[in-house]
Structure formats: structure tokens, C-alpha cells
Amino acid sequence: xxxxxxxxxxxxxxxxxxxxxxxxxxxxxxxxxxxxxxxxxxxxxxxxxxxxxxxxxxxxxxxxxxxxxxxxxxxxxxxxxxxxxxxxxxxxxxxxxxxxxxxxxxxxxxxxxxxxxxxxxxxxxxxxxxxxxxxxxxxxxxxxxxxxxxxxxxxxxxxxxxxxxxxxxxxxxxxxxxxxxxxxxxxxxxxxxxxxxxxxxxxxxxxxxxxxxxxxxxxxxxxxxxxxxxxxxxxxxxxxxxxxxxxxxxxxxxxxxxxxxxxxxxxxxxxxxxxxxxxxxxxxxxxxxxxxxxxxxxxxxxxxxxxx
Amino acid sequence: xxxxxxxxxxxxxxxxxxxxxxxxxxxxxxxxxxxxxxxxxxxxxxxxxxxxxxxxxxxxxxxxxxxxxxxxxxxxxxxxxxxxxxxxxxxxxxxxxxxxxxxxxxxxxxxxxxxxxxxxxxxxxxxxxxxxxxxxxxxxxxxxxxxxxxxxxxxxxxxxxxxxxxxxxxxxxxxxxxxxxxxxxxxxxxxxxxxxxxxxxxxxxxxxxxxxxxxxxxxxxxxxxxxxxxxxxxxxxxxxxxxxxxxxxxxxxxxxxxxxxxxxxxxxxxxxxxx
Amino acid sequence: xxxxxxxxxxxxxxxxxxxxxxxxxxxxxxxxxxxxxxxxxxxxxxxxxxxxxxxxxxxxxxxxxxxxxxxxxxxxxxxxxxxxxxxxxxxxxxxxxxxxxxxxxxxxxxxxxxxxxxxxxxxxxxxxxxxxxxxxxxxxxxxxxxxxxxxxxxxxxxxxxxxxxxxxxxxxxxxxxxxxxxxxxxxxxxxxxxxxxxxxxxxxxxxxxxxxxxxxxxxxxxxxxxxxxxxxxxxxxxxxxxxxxxxxxxxxxxxxxxxxxxxxxxxxxxxxxxxxxxx
Numbered sequence: 001x002x003x004x005x006x007x008x009x010x011x012x013x014x015x016x017x018x019x020x021x022x023x024x025x026x027x028x029x030x031x032x033x034x035x036x037x038x039x040x041x042x043x044x045x046x047x048x049x050x051x052x053x054x055x056x057x058x059x060x061x062x063x064x065x066x067x068x069x070x071x072x073x074x075x076x077x078x079x080x081x082x083x084x085x086x087x088x089x090x091x092x093x094x095x096x097x098x099x100x101x102x103x104x105x106x107x108x109x110x111x112x113x114x115x116x117x118x119x120x121x122x123x124x125x126x127x128x129x130x131x132x133x134x135x136x137x138x139x140x141x142x143x144x145x146x147x148x149x150x151x152x153x154x155x156x157x158x159x160x161x162x163x164x165x166x167x168x169x170x171x172x173x174x175x176x177x178x179x180x181x182x183x184x185x186x187x188x189x190x191x192x193x194x195x196x197x198x199x200x201x202x203x204x205x206x207x208x209x210x211x212x213x214x215x216x217x218x219x220x221x222x223x224x225x226x227x228x229x230x231x232x233x234x235x236x237x238x239x240x241x242x243x244x245x246x247x248x249x250x251x252x253x254x255x256x257x258x259x260x261x262x263x264x265x266x267x268x269x270x271x272x273x274x275x276x277x278x279x280x281x282x283x284x285x286x287x288x289x290x291x292x293x294x295x296x297x298x299x300x301x302x303x304x305x306x307x308x
Numbered sequence: 309x310x311x312x313x314x315x316x317x318x319x320x321x322x323x324x325x326x327x328x329x330x331x332x333x334x335x336x337x338x339x340x341x342x343x344x345x346x347x348x349x350x351x352x353x354x355x356x357x358x359x360x361x362x363x364x365x366x367x368x369x370x371x372x373x374x375x376x377x378x379x380x381x382x383x384x385x386x387x388x389x390x391x392x393x394x395x396x397x398x399x400x401x402x403x404x405x406x407x408x409x410x411x412x413x414x415x416x417x418x419x420x421x422x423x424x425x426x427x428x429x430x431x432x433x434x435x436x437x438x439x440x441x442x443x444x445x446x447x448x449x450x451x452x453x454x455x456x457x458x459x460x461x462x463x464x465x466x467x468x469x470x471x472x473x474x475x476x477x478x479x480x481x482x483x484x485x486x487x488x489x490x491x492x493x494x495x496x497x498x499x500x501x502x503x504x505x506x507x508x509x510x511x512x513x514x515x516x517x518x519x520x521x522x523x524x525x526x527x528x529x530x531x532x533x534x535x536x537x538x539x540x541x542x543x544x545x546x547x548x549x550x551x552x553x554x555x556x557x558x559x560x561x562x563x564x565x566x567x568x569x570x571x572x573x574x575x576x577x578x579x580x581x582x583x
Numbered sequence: 584x585x586x587x588x589x590x591x592x593x594x595x596x597x598x599x600x601x602x603x604x605x606x607x608x609x610x611x612x613x614x615x616x617x618x619x620x621x622x623x624x625x626x627x628x629x630x631x632x633x634x635x636x637x638x639x640x641x642x643x644x645x646x647x648x649x650x651x652x653x654x655x656x657x658x659x660x661x662x663x664x665x666x667x668x669x670x671x672x673x674x675x676x677x678x679x680x681x682x683x684x685x686x687x688x689x690x691x692x693x694x695x696x697x698x699x700x701x702x703x704x705x706x707x708x709x710x711x712x713x714x715x716x717x718x719x720x721x722x723x724x725x726x727x728x729x730x731x732x733x734x735x736x737x738x739x740x741x742x743x744x745x746x747x748x749x750x751x752x753x754x755x756x757x758x759x760x761x762x763x764x765x766x767x768x769x770x771x772x773x774x775x776x777x778x779x780x781x782x783x784x785x786x787x788x789x790x791x792x793x794x795x796x797x798x799x800x801x802x803x804x805x806x807x808x809x810x811x812x813x814x815x816x817x818x819x820x821x822x823x824x825x826x827x828x829x830x831x832x833x834x835x836x837x838x839x840x841x842x843x844x845x846x847x848x849x850x851x852x853x854x855x856x857x858x859x860x861x862x
Contacts, residue, residue: 054426056578074331074429078318082427088420092344101343104336105428106314153314153428352774355781366789371644374662374795376651501624505631512639522646 003030005157005188006051010060013046020046022212023060028157033189035203037196037294039304043212044192045085048161051190053077065156078106081150085161085192087142089134095145096121096130103152116152123178124148140171144178157188164198176201196294208294208301215301220294227300228292229254231270235277235284236262245282252276257299266296318429329577330433337425337438341445353446356403357453360395364458367391367517380519381550385465392463393547394516396454396476397539400447404480405507407443408487409500422581432577440484447480448473466549475546475559479539482562485569486535492576510536535565606705610713614686615720629725632674633732640794641666641736658796660740660825667738668747668820669793671729672813675751678725679759680784682718684776687766690714691859698860707857711767715760715849722755723748733824740825747820753841754816760848767855787811792818815840 006028013021021043028034036044049055050062053069053076062069064076090098096117103113121127124144129137137145143163150158163179164172179202183189193199199206200220208215208223216223233253237245239261246258253273255266267273270289277284299305321327345353368388377384415421425435451473458464464472487503494500513523514536520528531537542558545551573580618625645662657665690697690710697710730748733739762779769775790800790807791814797805808814815837821827822834 052427054423071328072322073328074431075315075318075322077427078314078429080427084420084423084427086420088424090340090344090421090424091419093340097343101336101340102424102428104339105333105425105430107317107331107333107336107429108313112313149424155314352777355777358781359785362785362789366794370790370795370800371648373799374648374651374657375644378647498624509631509635512635513643517640517644518647522643 004028005030005065006190007063008051008060009062011047011050011057011062012059013043013050013055014058019212021050021057024207024209024212024214026207026214026217028188028190031186031188033183033191033202033204035199035206036190036192036209037194037199037203037206037298038192038209039194039298041211042209044209045161047209048159048190048192052080052082052159054082078153079156081147081153081155081158083143083146083150083158083160083163085165087146089142089146089149091134094131094133095126095137098134098145099149099152102149106153108153113152120148120151123151123181125174138171140167140174143167143171143175147175147178151182155187157190158182159190161192162194163191164193164195172198196298199294208298210298210302210304216297223294223297224292228296229266230268230292231266232290232292232296233265233267233270233273234262234286234288234290235265235274236286237284245284248280248282249277252280255300259305264296264299266292314429326433327431329431329574330437331429331431332434333430334434334438334441336430337435338441338445341438341442356399356446357450359402360399360450360454361457363395364388364392368463371517378519380544380548383548383550385548386463388461389463389465389548390544391517392458393472393543394514394540396451396458396472396547397479397543398511398516398536399450399454400476400480401483401536401539402507403447403450404443404483405487405503407446408440408484409491409494409503412439412488412491413494413497413500416580426581432581433574435581436488436573436577440481440488443484444477444480448477451476464547466547468549468551469547471546472543475543478559478562478566479542482535482539482565482569485566485573487569489569489572489576492573492580510534515540535561538562603704606709607712607716610700610705610710611716611720612713614682614714614717617686618682618717618721625721625724626728629674629678629728630732633670633729636670637663637667637732637736637738641670641738658821658825658827663736664738664740664825665821666794667733667736668751668824669791669813669817671726671733671747672751672754672816672820673788673793674729675722675726675755675816676758676784676813678722679718679755680762682721683714683759683763684766684779686714686717687763688769688772688775691767692770692772697856701860707860708853710860711763711853711856712849714763715756715852718759718763719752719756722752722759726751726755738824741823744824747823750816750819750823750838750841753845754812757812757841757845757848760845760852764848764852764855767852767859787813812841812844 004027006026008024008026010023010025011021012019012023024043024047036047038044046055050057050069051064053064053073056070065079067076069076090101093101099117099120100113103116108116121130124141124147126141126145126148129141134142134145147158147160147163160179164175167175176198179189183202189202191198191202193202203220205217205219206223207217216227218226236242242261242263243258246256246263249263249265250256253265253267257264257266265273274287274289295305318331321331324332368391372387375387378387378390380390422435426432455464455469455473459469490503491500513527513531514534515531520531520537523531538558538561542555542562545555545558641663645666648657648662652662656662690700700710701707726748729751730739730745765779766775786807790804791797791811792800792808793813797808797814818827818829819834819837822829
């Protein structure tokens with residue numbers, strides 16, 4: 001039985017009348033990689049800020065490393081590395097100065113930081129940029145620097161809010177690789193994302209959030225198994241015919257989702273289903289068989305797509 | 309469990325007074341200011357000292373020719389010597405107000421630098437004290453360099469004038485703490501403009517350029533209550549060597565301003581930094 | 584409605600010839616719309632500024648200067664009358680700087696909306712002209728309000744005083760157009776404002792014969808007046824509002840300098856806008 005680093009019970013955050021986080025329960029175990037998945041505005045970032053001890057909850061219980069953030073904010077934050085959604089690097093400082101001064105905020109000694117900075121620059125693949133102004137870095141470099149900065153105090157938990165939003169595919173893969181290494185070193189990761197592939201790649205376990213509530217919880221594979229079929233067939237008949245065709249197809253599969261531009265058919269074997277459609281004399285303009293993803297789980301749970 | 313040094317440092321403060329908002333490390337904010345100053349905006353900071361000097365030459369000497377001497381406390385003194393302390397007090401005010409309003413508001417809402425600081429084991433009071441400390445250091449350096457120009461010009465007739473430097477820091481502290489308290493209630497740059505709208509008339513009518521005696525007595529009373537006029541009288545009393553108990557009153561005025569400003573700033577720290 | 588219809592419809596609506604001929608007016612309209620959101624703020628400042636300055640410096644400092652100068656006055660008049668035309672031109676310049684520097688930096692650096700405009704048939708020249716026109720409107724408004732406040736203060740003594748309005752406007756937009764050209768070049772605007780204000784605008788404001796005749800400054804500083812639109816407009820303003828002594832040739836020269844600064848500023852900003860957009 002692993003120890004729980006974060007325990008939330010009935011965690012709630014209100015901004016005036018608006019309930020951003022609505023009485024959620026979750027646990028994060030030591031060494032695991034825990035994900036919060038959901039669309040923009042689901043309450044993920046707010047949850048992250050409360051767990052990061054920089055925002056006060058409205059009600060509910062929360063324990064982080066056995067402490068209540070209300071009472072021991074600085075002590076808890078000393079255990080955390082935070083990578084916010086928007087980079088908040090210090091634009092007036094260079095790359096290495098950013099790492100240095102962030103360490104100083106924790107009270108770390110100059111001697112410790114001297115070697116630590118070298119280590120972090122190497123980790124973030126930014127050795128050649130050490131004296132560069134932050135402004136001149138690419139999006140992916142800034143992100144890696146922000147992560148390196150979060151690691152300066154050797155935190156037990158690294159919290160990443162939408163780590164790869166806005167990055168190109170190559171930069172995303174470099175970043176994922178760095179996060180895998182941290183995971184191997186035993187760092188507990190808490191990650192929010194609205195990318196399915198990211199959640200599937202990085203998270204051992206995740207909660208699916210929508211409108212401040214938890215819709216489902218489990219490992220990516222388990223969630224897919226529970227809320228979707230093994231495969232999905234995506235077909236298009238052209239924007240004006242999709243809905244009329246959907247009615248004819250309903251009987252052929254376990255579940256059907258009709259999106260504005262395409263129809264999703266849920267079935268254990270997509271190719272077999274496609275055969276059936278052709279033999280019924282129907283001819284979609286395009287067709288694609290793929291494995292179910294968390295996107296399908298989310299669609300099933302909320303009736304909406306994640307990115308809209 | 310391996311305890312990293314950051315954790316050990318934070319744990320060492322457990323149970324100490326104000327531990328939830330203060331970690332005793334505002335010097336880290338100070339250090340950041342020093343590094344940032346070295347690399348980026350030195351031109352801006354150096355130029356801040358140019359402003360009162362330009363005013364001194366344009367008004368003190370140019371306008372001084374037309375005005376002649378001015379009567380202050382029964383003594384007739386050259387116009388440049390009359391306005392020099394006013395310019396020192398005004399620049400202390402302007403610098404402190406800029407640092408505590410615009411500058412903080414920008415770092416808070418656009419740079420998001422404070423978000424990064426507060427994700428560490430620093431508390432909001434560390435940040436506030438560090439920023440005020442930086443503003444005061446800057447005010448001190450400006451006052452020092454201004455004096456380095458006006459003393460050789462013979463504009464500081466009294467040795468008491470040396471106290472104008474700490475007085476300028478006191479004035480800056482008063483304005484900075486009240487300015488920061490006001491900033492905690494501001495929601496947009498437009499609201500910050502309100503402060504500037506208040507500052508211009510205060511600058512123009514607080515007796516920088518001529519004695520308040522030209523105004524009707526009711527207006528004199530209002531102006532005397534305003535902080536800039538208090539500041540000018542304090543500094544002018546010192547540079548001209550016109551020492552009396554009224555100066556203590558002016559100094560008290562700023563101590564009270566500091567107390568009120570810090571009280572509200574501390575009270576609103578969470579609203580300011582931890583939205 | 585199918586998408587084909589949508590597309591055909593828009594082709595009929597967009598009249599590219601009209602855009603090409605009136606592009607700068609559209610840009611000016613956009614700027615003025617943005618300005619009108621702050622109209623009460625702008626008006627309040629436009630009224631409060633002259634009232635406060637004329638009271639504080641004109642009347643307040645004036646009381647001491649007039650006492651010292653005796654019946655001869657400054658340049659033959661009360662200090663208030665002497666100072667007012669300089670402040671009139673200053674307010675024109677300040678308004679023009681606001682409406683040139685901010686929109687230009689916004690358009691190129693902050694919101695980059697000039698690049699968006701440029702993706703339509705509107706050209707770089709037209710954007711530059713549009714920004715200039717909007718600033719022109721603001722300057723005229725500011726100067727007219729200032730002029731009436733001067734009138735209320737009794738600072739206008741000549742029947743030609745109304746002509747000080749166009750000369751002040753000209754100084755304003757000349758300075759504004761040059762500011763616009765400089766701002767179009769700026770990439771790092773962090774320090775631009777501070778440097779521009781403290782090393783260009785403020786010295787020109789303080790040493791252009793604004794508060795006392797240029798002749799009372801040491802000779803080696805007179806060049807500041809000669810390069811400053813403020814001084815030329817102030818001299819003309821003093822001639823027009825109270826009959827400050829001036830030869831016809833000098834008057835023509837002041838006017839010619841303002842006009843050439845204006846032409847240079849507008850030409851340069853049009854060219855630099857186009858260049859920056861094409862980059």
C-alpha cells in the first residue's frame with residue numbers, strides 16, 4: 001500500500017456565486033503520475049493552485065504531505081515544484097539567473113545552486129543558452145526552463161499545468177521525454193491537460209473533470225475499457241448528409257456519436273463494421289478505423305468534445 | 309524520506325510569528341532587484357535622476373532670474389535654493405508612487421513575476437517588504453545623487469541639509485506603503501490613472517515653486533494637510549536650516565502614513581498576491 | 584445557405600476600389616472609435632490641464648514675477664499672458680505624442696493590429712496617414728479647449744489671437760508625426776517611453792523659451808529652441824496673442840520650419856510604416 005501525498009475530500013472553491021471546483025475527492029500516491037483531464041474551464045487549474053498552496057479553498061478538507069495548506073503554506077510549497085500554465089519566467093533575467101534567483105527564493109545557498117544550475121541546464125538542454133535573455137527563447141525552451149526552475153529545490157511533487165499547450169509536436173516529444181526521466185527518478189507528477197494523447201502517455205491514473213466535478217477516475221486503459229469500445233470507426237458523408245445517415249447506422253454498432261463534421265461509430269472491430277456498412281449499400285466519403293482514446297471517454301461522459 | 313534543503317529551511321520557520329505570510333527572506337527579492345538592475349533597466353533608473361535636475365536648471369536658474377529672491381521664514385533666499393528641496397521631495401514621491409503602483413501592478417498582472425515567487429516557500433509579506441525595500445534603496449540613491457549636484461552649487465546653505473537624505477527616504481517610504489495599499493484595491497490600469505489625476509494638482513499647488521501665502525487661507529489649509537506639502541516643508545526646513553518643532557510634526561505625518569499603509573497592505577496581501 | 588453563397592456574397596460587398604481610395608479614413612475611424620471610449624477622460628484632462636497649469640504657474644508664479652518685474656512686465660505683458668501661448672503649444676504636442684506613440688507601438692508591438700489591417704487592401708501608407716489624422720482630430724480638440732480657457736483667464740490680448748490655434752496645432756502634429764516615425768522603429772518599448780520623455784520631450788519642454796524668453800538662457804543653449812517645434816509655435820503664439828515683437832521674415836521662417844517638420848514627419852512615418860509592415 002503506497003502512502004498518499006495528497007488527500008482531498010469535498011474540496012470546493014467558489015468565486016462569488018461561481019463554483020469552480022465542486023466538492024471533489026481524490027488521492028495522489030507517492031511516486032505516481034496523476035492527471036487532471038478536462039476542457040478549458042473544468043476547474044483543473046484552480047485545483048492545481050489550491051494544491052500548490054497559492055489559493056485558498058472555500059471548503060472541504062485537503063492534506064498535502066500530511067499538512068493543511070491553510071496553516072503550513074510555506075512548508076508545503078518547499079516540497080513542490082510548480083510549472084504554471086502561462087510561463088512566468090523573469091524576463092529581466094538570463095536563463096541561468098532565472099534558475100539562481102528561484103533557488104534563492106527557497107533560501108538555498110549559493111554553493112548548492114552553483115552545481116544545481118549546471119545539472120538543471122543539462123537536464124533542460126539549455127547549456128548553450130545559459131546567458132541568453134529569456135525573451136529570445138523558443139516556446140519549447142521556455143517551457144523546459146520553467147520545468148527546470150521548478151526542480152531547483154529538488155521537490156517531491158512536480159505540478160505541471162498544461163505542460164505542452166502551444167508547443168509544436170517535436171517540442172512536445174522532447175518535453176515528454178524529460179518528464180519520463182523525472183518519473184523514473186521517483187518524482188511524483190501532477191499534470192493537468194486537455195490533450196488526450198498527453199494524458200495517455202504520461203499519466204498512471206487520472207480524473208476526468210468537467211464543470212468543477214469529477215466525471216470518472218482510473219488509469220487511461222481502464223477508463224477506455226469502461227467507457228468506450230476497443231475501436232472507433234470515423235466516417236464522413238458530407239456535412240449535409242451526416243445526420244440522416246446516422247439514423248440508419250444506429251443499429252449496427254454499440255454506440256454512435258454524431259459530430260458536426262463526422263460520425264463516430266463505437267464497435268469492438270472497426271474493419272468488420274465498415275464491411276457491414278458497405279454491404280448495406282452505403283458509401284461514406286471517408287472512413288478511418290482507430291483505437292479508442294480518452295477523447296471518446298470524455299465524449300461519452302459529457303456529450304461534448306474536449307477541444308471546442 | 310530524504311529532506312531536501314528547501315524543506316529544512318521552510319521547516320525551520322515553523323511556529324514563528326507570521327509564518328504563513330512571511331518567511332524572513334525579503335532579501336531574496338532584493339537580490340533579484342539587484343541582478344535585474346545590473347542587466348536590464350539601468351538606463352531607465354539612471355534617467356530618473358535626470359528629471360529633478362532638469363527642473364532645477366530650468367526653473368531654479370531660468371525662472372529664478374525673473375523672480376529674484378524668495379522670502380522663506382523671514383529670510384530672503386535665492387530662488388534655486390528655494391525650489392531645490394521641493395524637487396527632492398517631489399522626486400522621492402514620484403519614484404515611490406511609481407514603484408508601488410504601476411510597477412507592482414504590472415508585475416502582478418502582466419509579467420506574473422509574483423506568481424512565480426509565491427509558488428516557492430516565500431510568503432506575500434516577503435515580496436511586499438522586498439519591493440518596498442528596493443523602492444527605498446532607489447529613493448536613497450536618487451536623493452544622494454541629487455544632493456551631490458546641489459551641494460556644490462551652494463543650494464544647501466545649512467549643515468542640517470544632510471538630513472534631507474534620510475528625510476527623502478522617509479517620504480518615499482510613506483508614499484510607497486500607501487501606494488501599495490491603494491494598489492491592492494485596483495483592478496485595472498485605468499483605475500491606477502486616478503492616482504495620477506490626484507498627483508498632478510498636488511504637485512502644482514503644494515508650494516514647490518512659491519510660498520503658499522499667495523493662496524486664500526482655506527486653500528492653504530487644504531494644501532498643508534496633503535502629503536506632498538508636508539514633504540516639501542520637511543525637506544526645505546532641513547536644507548535651509550530652519551529647524552523647529554513643526555519639522556517633527558511633518559516627520560510624524562510620514563510615520564503615520566507608513567503605519568496606515570503597511571497595515572492595509574498586510575491586511576490585503578492575500579487579495580493582492582494570492583487571488 | 585451553403586458556403587458557396589457566402590463566398591459570392593462577400594465579393595459583392597467588398598468594393599476594393601473604395602477601400603483603396605478611403606483606407607486612411609477607415610484607419611482614422613478605428614482610432615477615433617478607440618479614443619471615444621475614453622472621451623470623458625480625454626475631455627476632463629483637456630480642461631483640467633490648462634486650468635491647473637495656468638493657475639499654478641501662470642497666476643501663482645506670475646504673482647512673484649510680476650511683482651519683481653514691475654510695470655514693464657515680461658515682454659511687456661503679465662507673466663500669465665506671456666506663458667499661456669507656450670502652454671497652449673505644449674498641450675498640443677503632448678496630445679499628439681499620446682495619439683502617435685501609443686497607437687503605433689500598439690499596432691506594431693503589443694496587439695500587432697497593423698499587420699491585420701495590412702492583410703486587407705489597406706496599405707502601410709494609409710495606416711500611417713490614418714493614425715496621423717486621428718491624432719490631428721485630438722490635437723485640434725485639445726487646442727480649441729485650451730484656447731477658450733486662455734480666453735477665460737484673460738490671457739488673449741490681440742484680435743489675431745485665434746490664429747494661435749492653427750499654429751499650435753501645427754506644432755503638435757509636426758511633433759506627433761515625428762514621434763510616429765520614431766515609434767515605428769521601436770522594438771523594445773520598455774525603455775522607449777522613459778528615454779523619449781526624459782531625454783527629448785522634457786528638455787524641449789523646459790528649455791524652449793516656455794517659461795522665460797529664450798534670450799535669458801545662455802547662448803550655448805539657444806540651439807534647443809531652434810530645433811524645437813515648441814519654440815517656433817510659442818514665438819508665433821506670442822506674436823498672435825499679445826503682439827510680441829517679430830519681423831515678417833521671422834514669422835515666415837517660424838511657420839516654414841513647422842511646416843517642413845510636418846512634411847518630413849508625415850513622409851517619414853508613411854515610409855517607415857510601409858517598410859516595417861513589409862518585413
